[in-house]
Amino acid sequence: xxxxxxxxxxxxxxxxxxxxxxxxxxxxxTIKIGFPVPLTGPYGTEAKDQVACAQIAIDDFNxxxxxxxxxxxxxxxDDKLNPGEAATRTLELIEKDQVNFIxxxxxxxxxxxxNNVAKQRGVIFNSISQSDQITALPDWSKTTFHEAMTPHxxxxxxxxxxxxxxxxxxxxxxxxxAYGDEMVDGFKATGASMGIEVLADLKHPLGMTDFSTLLxxxxxLKPDMLVLCNFxxxxxxxxxxxxxxGLKKTTKIVxxxxxxxxxxxxxxxxxxxxxxxxxxxxxxxxxxxxxxIFNDKYRKAxxxxxxxxYGALGYAGVRSILDACLRAGSVETAKVVTALExxxxxxxxxxxxxxSCDHQSVQSxxxxxxxxxxxxxxxxxxxxxxxxxxxxxxxxxxxxxxxA
Amino acid sequence: xxxxxxxxxILQLFTGLALGAIYVLLALGMSLLFGMLTVVNFAHGAFYMxxxxxxxxxxxxxxxxxxxxxxxxxxxxxxxxLAERFLIRxxxxxxxxxxxxxxxxxxxxxxxxxxxxxxxxxxxxxTPELLxxxxxxxxxxxxxxxxxxxxxxxxxxxxxxxxxxRTPYGLIIRAGARDPQIVRILxxxxxxxxxxxxxxxxGLAALAGLLAAPLxxxxxxxxxxxLAEAFVVTVVGGMxxxxxxxxxxxxxGVVVSMTSLFQPEMAQVSIFALMAVVLLIRPQGFFGxxxxxx
Numbered sequence: 001x002x003x004x005x006x007x008x009x010x011x012x013x014x015x016x017x018x019x020x021x022x023x024x025x026x027x028x029x030t031i032k033i034g035f036p037v038p039l040t041g042p043y044g045t046e047a048k049d050q051v052a053c054a055q056i057a058i059d060d061f062n063x064x065x066x067x068x069x070x071x072x073x074x075x076x077x078d079d080k081l082n083p084g085e086a087a088t089r090t091l092e093l094i095e096k097d098q099v100n101f102i103x104x105x106x107x108x109x110x111x112x113x114x115n116n117v118a119k120q121r122g123v124i125f126n127s128i129s130q131s132d133q134i135t136a137l138p139d140w141s142k143t144t145f146h147e148a149m150t151p152h153x154x155x156x157x158x159x160x161x162x163x164x165x166x167x168x169x170x171x172x173x174x175x176x177x178a179y180g181d182e183m184v185d186g187f188k189a190t191g192a193s194m195g196i197e198v199l200a201d202l203k204h205p206l207g208m209t210d211f212s213t214l215l216x217x218x219x220x221l222k223p224d225m226l227v228l229c230n231f232x233x234x235x236x237x238x239x240x241x242x243x244x245x246g247l248k249k250t251t252k253i254v255x256x257x258x259x260x261x262x263x264x265x266x267x268x269x270x271x272x273x274x275x276x277x278x279x280x281x282x283x284x285x286x287x288x289x290x291x292x293i294f295n296d297k298y299r300k301a302x303x304x305x306x307x308x309x310y311g312a313l314g315y316a317g318v319r320s321i322l323d324a325c326l327r328a329g330s331v332e333t334a335k336v337v338t339a340l341e342x343x344x345x346x347x348x349x350x351x352x353x354x355x356s357c358d359h360q361s362v363q364s365x366x367x368x369x370x371x372x373x374x375x376x377x378x379x380x381x382x383x384x385x386x387x388x389x390x391x392x393x394x395x396x397x398x399x400x401x402x403x404a
Numbered sequence: 405x406x407x408x409x410x411x412x413x414i415l416q417l418f419t420g421l422a423l424g425a426i427y428v429l430l431a432l433g434m435s436l437l438f439g440m441l442t443v444v445n446f447a448h449g450a451f452y453m454x455x456x457x458x459x460x461x462x463x464x465x466x467x468x469x470x471x472x473x474x475x476x477x478x479x480x481x482x483x484x485x486l487a488e489r490f491l492i493r494x495x496x497x498x499x500x501x502x503x504x505x506x507x508x509x510x511x512x513x514x515x516x517x518x519x520x521x522x523x524x525x526x527x528x529x530x531t532p533e534l535l536x537x538x539x540x541x542x543x544x545x546x547x548x549x550x551x552x553x554x555x556x557x558x559x560x561x562x563x564x565x566x567x568x569x570r571t572p573y574g575l576i577i578r579a580g581a582r583d584p585q586i587v588r589i590l591x592x593x594x595x596x597x598x599x600x601x602x603x604x605x606x607g608l609a610a611l612a613g614l615l616a617a618p619l620x621x622x623x624x625x626x627x628x629x630x631l632a633e634a635f636v637v638t639v640v641g642g643m644x645x646x647x648x649x650x651x652x653x654x655x656x657g658v659v660v661s662m663t664s665l666f667q668p669e670m671a672q673v674s675i676f677a678l679m680a681v682v683l684l685i686r687p688q689g690f691f692g693x694x695x696x697x698x
Contacts, residue, residue: 269530
């Protein structure tokens with residue numbers, strides 16, 4: 001030991017001096033928000049719109065002076081709609097890019113993978129796609145937030161509207177994975193008290209391109225309502241083929257989430273008269289001032305186009321975090337968590353509240369119907385039939401989710 | 405399971421045949437390429453997808469659906485000719501896996517190009533007005549357009565059969581498939597024969613894609629899943645056998661259809677279960693020649 005001048009104290013001192021610039025840099029540097037979304041793959045269109053919308057939130061924040069001069073920056077990564085890829089990208093964002101926060105993801109499984117990485121490293125993650133699991137234990141953590149709606153909330157709102165209007169005899173057709181299962185559970189939970197009769201509950205594999213073999217059977221059951229718990233192209237194709245089979249003559253077609261981009265992709269004829277729910281439709285701007293402001297910003301930044309439902313969530317997810325930073329006056333995780341918990345805000349769709357116990361955003365659900373005539377422009381695709389107002393009673397209770 | 409009537413079973417059978425018609429068209433082209441050229445064409449699904457998109461382009465410049473039925477196979481078939489001439493031809497005689505790998509890569513490039521040009525989301529494709537709605541076929545209502553697809557598939561089969569069996573050019577193609585050496589010695593340019601066959605095969609794929617578009621819209625990935633199914637059909641029918649492709653195509657359609665009546669979630673697996681059973685009992689498929697792959 002005598003030969004070495006290296007003592008514990010000197011090592012510590014040296015390390016702290018070396019580490020100091022890094023600490024100083026972290027405080028001056030931009031606020032980095034990692035944004036893993038599936039830019040490639042079947043939900044690429046939605047993902048790109050999420051990026052466009054998230055960028056609006058960043059630009060607004062910076063234009064208003066940032067956090068005492070600290071500007072924000074969006075780090076977009078392609079998760080390819082793959083949980084493994086998403087986990088790797090998230091890990092890189094945290095370890096290599098040293099992001100302060102994570103927002104994003106567009107699939108139940110992917111957001112759970114992102115959340116898993118973020119929570120292990122104590123980084124705030126604000127998820128912008130549907131899942132019941134993420135707000136419940138064991139997936140949930142103190143740094144997990146959920147800006148999007150949950151299947152329980154969505155299916156509940158659509159179910160309450162549809163079961164009371166179109167009849168009680170129901171056939172479910174679900175994509176055989178978490179999304180379909182959670183949606184059907186949500187409908188059944190709501191339907192039980194309304195006395196619905198489930199004639200059949202059919203499953204189809206994800207990514208099916210021909211539903212013709214399921215349709216004669218559904219037709220022969222003569223349901224009042226066919227509830228399609230599938231997403232993206234599965235939804236587009238199943239609605240189109242059900243229309244071709246003449247199912248709409250006797251049966252109302254209902255989808256928990258009627259996607260703006262799907263409707264635009266398939267065209268008015270196939271979606272005519274289909275009912276569903278959505279977290280956002282630009283048309284609410286007529287009587288929602290915050291939506292008008294958001295749409296105008298989007299129009300300005302994107303050549304007069306209009307934001308999609310999932311796109312708008314990209315804006316909300318990033319904005320919630322940045323607003324919380326402003327309220328906290330800091331980017332420190334603990335302070336921002338406190339600022340987010342219980343926050344009441346109206347950033348784009350009317351009043352919302354980040355419920356303290358499970359970090360789920362309490363929000364309204366819009367019941368929409370696809371339009372096929374009297375459309376004022378190419379974006380005018382839905383009528384808003386009803387608004388299921390923001391109400392924590394429509395969510396799963398925190399006790400059900402396993403919170404103390 | 406209650407509510408299953410004889411009418412429903414017949415309707416379901418019919419649905420299966422309609423579904424099989426698309427498989428048949430796709431597998432025919434694939435089998436043609438393998439039987440004549442020994443090319444396992446992994447880009448077949450991409451040519452199918454291209455058929456739908458070229459259809460959209462042609463509709464966009466003012467052609468109607470009926471004209472598309474003629475021009476889409478011609479346009480995509482011409483692209484197929486280019487692919488054969490400049491990409492596949494240098495690989496003849498190098499073993500079966502060279503063109504296989506090449507077409508595998510080609511399919512990725514085609515899908516990516518379509519994504520760049522037309523976007524990732526997919527595009528709408530309306531059913532032609534004349535064929536919209538459902539028709540009463542005695543046992544229940546059935547989409548008119550699907551009846552039309554069965555008709556087109558049957559017509560293509562007849563034309564293809566007449567071409568191969570009843571024309572001098574068909575004779576050369578069949579001779580070229582059996583023994584290219586002798587045909588070459590007889591002074592016939594076998595290279596050109598193969599070029600034409602490749603054009604016909606890809607043209608058939610494009611026709612299938614165009615016919616599928618009104619059923620499911622057009623998307624860059626539409627060829628991926630059906631490629632696997634078309635391979636199953638070719639393998640079950642016997643690689644290279646046209647009769648096999650037809651019978652296996654219809655059979656696969658019916659198996660999927662009947663499985664979905666009783667156990668919908670097993671429908672896609674049932675295709676592969678069928679293939680496994682056929683391969684165990686008859687490794688060369690229904691009408692395949694044994695040892696063709698070796």
